[in-house]
Amino acid sequence: MAERQDELHERAAADPSGVSRQMADNFMSSLEEEIDQAGGEWQEDEETLGSVGFTMYDTPASKDNTITVLLPAEQIGKTPAQSLVRIKSRKKERGGDGRQYLGAIIEGPFAEPDGLRADAPLVVTTTVRGARFMPRYHGRVQVEIMGEEIGGTLVPPRFRPLPNSPVFVLDQEETAERLRLGGDVTLGLAVGYEKMPVALPATRKDVFPRHTGILGTTGGGKSTTVSGLVGKLGAAGVAVVIFDTEGEYTKIMEPAGGDEMREMLAALERRGLKPAGVKNVAIRRLVGRESTNPTYSDNREFSLEFSNISPYAMAEILGLNEAQQDRFHKAYEITRRALMDLKIFPADEKDQAELLELDEMERGFPRMTLRHMYDITRFCADIVAKEEDAGASLRTPAFRTPAARAQIEQLIKTAKPEGHAGSWRKVQGSLARLLRLGIFDDQQTGLPDYDDLTRPGRVTIIDLSDTDSPQVNNLVISEILRGLHRQQDENYRASEKDKAPLRRVVVVIEEAHEFLSAERIRQMPVLFQQVARIARRGRKRWLGLCFVTQLPQHLPDEVLGLINNYVLHKIADANVISRLRRSIGGVDDGLWNRLPNLAPGQAIVTAASLARPLLVAIDPTPAKLRMIE
Template identity: 35%
Template sequence: MSDQTSLSPLGFVNFDDIRGQNNEIELRIPFDEIKRIQRGQYVLIGSAGVERPYLGRVISGPFYTPDAVSKDSAFARTSILLANEVPFLPDFHGVCRVELLGRVSLDDYHLSGFASRPFPKTPVLPMPSDQIAQLLGLEGNMYLGHLTGYEQIRVYFNAHVKKVLPRNVGVFGTVGSGKTNTAQVLIEEAIASGWAVVVLDVEGEYISMDKPNGEAKKKPLAAAMQRFGVSPRGIENVQVFNCPGTESRCPDAREFCLRFGNLSPYDLIEIMGMSEAQETRFLELHEEATAKLMTKQGATQHKHSKWDRLAGNNNPVGLNSLPNLTLQFLIDQIDIENQDSGYGNKASWNKVLQLLVKLKRYQIFDSVDYVFNADDLLKPGQLSIFDLSDATNVRVNNIIIAQILREIFEKKIDEPDAPPTIVVIEEAHTFVSRENVKAMENIVDMLREISRRGRKRWLGLCFISQQPAHLPNEIFELCNTKVIHQTTGKRNLDALQVSAGNVNEAVWGEVPLLGQGQALIISPQFAHPVLCDMRPCSTNREYTD
């Protein structure tokens, strides 16, 4: 801010309207200064030498109004309506609205709150760009892009503070808005910072991130990469997994399965949509099968209700406990139950049997040599991608996602020194939606538990969705950092705005108008929400229809 006194004012604070907002002022700009101002610009409000000037951001305008006559006067109207016939135009000036962001301490360049407002005629100066990043908290080691309107100012996340990635991230936007590019940028930067990254990829878009960006040879992207100072390159340590019986476009993909004995029966009940009667039968079956296996192993079974388990910090039933408990073993037990049951019970058992036999056909449990092991994922700089794009059943995908989340969480609890880890969930609205949230209490409780205890152990979640209106409020509450690309539709905008906190209405009004790759970022790291031009990703992306 050393050059504050050498800058001429852009304009001056106007008198207030009594209906104005406490955190907004009206700025009047002389005609000769209009070209120096634009929406989104940061400004200092205060005379040279003032110890604590205000920091502001232009949020609307510039609008143009005549100096000495009304815009509805005959003189003004004639100059517009008969523009081809009359040579004159009334003298005019610009008008902008400026959001007050705080008061600037010139001693250590930090923002503080304010309980007053600048006086009329207070000069408004352009904010020197060399101090904006520090004032807004844009510094860090994860390069995201440029502050919109300021190509010389880079926007970063800090991978080494717990208030960003470990407190979860949400990336939202309509199709083609740039959210997948943003997800790749986050993945690239997290990997470069030594994080382990796990991607649950329901579209198969991320499976070739070991290769450089294939679009980099085309002129538009090549120019953009040069402008942002990045180059095409792949990630070195990438592994791709796919489910048995499905195909992946990654030639090196490895088939994996889950161990049924590690599965929480409550997750399975919710995801499979069992009725109350089916739930009762299934839990009876699971308890009896567990008791038989534990008796064989010489262990003692401790029965707890669902709510006892959820209230405590015990492992979910079955997790890492019964490797011999298989889906086929449960199916065999149902046959035994059917032989011993009366007619009334057989119908309920048969319904459960149909669900389990159907589940077995998907081959996701105990079916191939490689059984999912969280140890293989939690390594610094390791990117692990689960390609779920060829699965034909959303419920199967959700079982896989839930179990991978559980086992990663348990591993982080057991081994606090494991590297920082973030799990990226694509199309999150297909996992937990507003429509099914009441039937997915156990899953939502798991996500809350991961959020509550995971951040202390450097475990974060990243939810990506193009349909935020379908996400339950619980997901928005978990995401302390939100990257919002262009979003349209009142329901989607309302869902995001309710969870976005204190974002100025005029700034929020920019969201439907954002260009491809632009985003509104709301984060505890930043002093205020910022608009960012996201950098192009360096890695390749598979484009899907």
């Protein structure tokens, strides 16, 4: 009041004639009189002090869990989307019910003219004619009620906030706490806030071990998210294994740089981050394959073991038709008998015990090599084709002695291989192709060292860039998933025994649709059942899977059902969005509506640890990514 009076006096002083001064004096004295009559100057009452707006009456369009809040124009800037607000009903003696609610702004802030609809003809006409017609306006936001606050805890609301209740914006600290944004794996900053980091905890069993999906169109920011995540997980002491189908991550140990990462470097600087390579990185590649980073010191080959693969999964991966599958299983059965009769397995009592435990839906027959299987299949095919010198081509030394050869021939004749020679030759041919790849049972290289792969902070890139065969990739992925799972079983037992902390492992599967599309799962149900089992047990054994794909529409519901955390980058396809909406709970419409228009690096993040899904500007990656087309 006093300020206003001063201002009027100032203006009057600038008016040499003194006319306005006189007017001001008259005006002010009559105004003061009126104020006195009305009971003194207006004071914002205690209950509403610091509020940004008030809840509105409901309309027929009102929905149960959301409420409309109106704000004066000058408060609009304080209520960006995603802000948390507290709605405090007035005290009982002032007509309220005294309840207090926590909510999140899910739509708005919108600016609406006072007393007019924004699309009123008057407003529209003057605007399109270029006239300046700016009625006073106010803000409107839609608030989703997260719960009622009772004694410091949040409980599901039983009522709605009453109309005209004051609304307060939570400060950043309380917001971060309420949204549970804390953790040791920082993803980025919450959109709409000055600088509010969003992190996930790598310590909790109910976050990463309950599996993650990183989805979005090409260019949306998935690889950037993955490489940042890998570095953070490693630094937090989690072992990470990445199936790198394109060789994108094989330079991740180097700091971001180079011409193709110019934009990333600028983004890092804006965020106040420095380029830095990921520590403790190993590259592993399949024996005989090239690497996209061949000069890196810790780059080694590994091979697969035929005996680790379930014969049922193997028949699926080879893509055999029904008749061929029959032949395959017949040959497998004969090979198994031969190994037993020749005492290759079981050879001793320990082997006997192992044989009793054997589950051939999970793995193959111990010590059976692809060469064994090929030799017997060919022998069978020769016999069916009535070749003169059937069995002459046996290459396994233990099969080649005259006694062994006679024994095997007897086994085959007892088993009575049926069918046309053609289907036998087909199976023989697929096994021959696999043999020529040279990826099985290589004595020099051996399986990946799973103990090493699960060491705290170890980051292993499985460089699959040179395989260009989805079948081989699937063989590798299923071997390593199984191996890691068994290793984690062992690690779990060891940690129980020594009361030591359990090793934590996250496995990133890039191009997950190649491995787990609906189509492939139909062709390879056994393989998928293995993955599903690992996913289910992975929760107990701290083995988290992270599926990355630009074609989430190819992931069947069974896979989406395994995933509890999502990082959703831009997805433009409305059909894909509506399908994801059905599988992913808790994301409000306002966020879904933004999904098609997200900028590269922005993502909707939902996680077991977060109180609600959040739009996040994912941090640019400090590590080098190889750009691939």
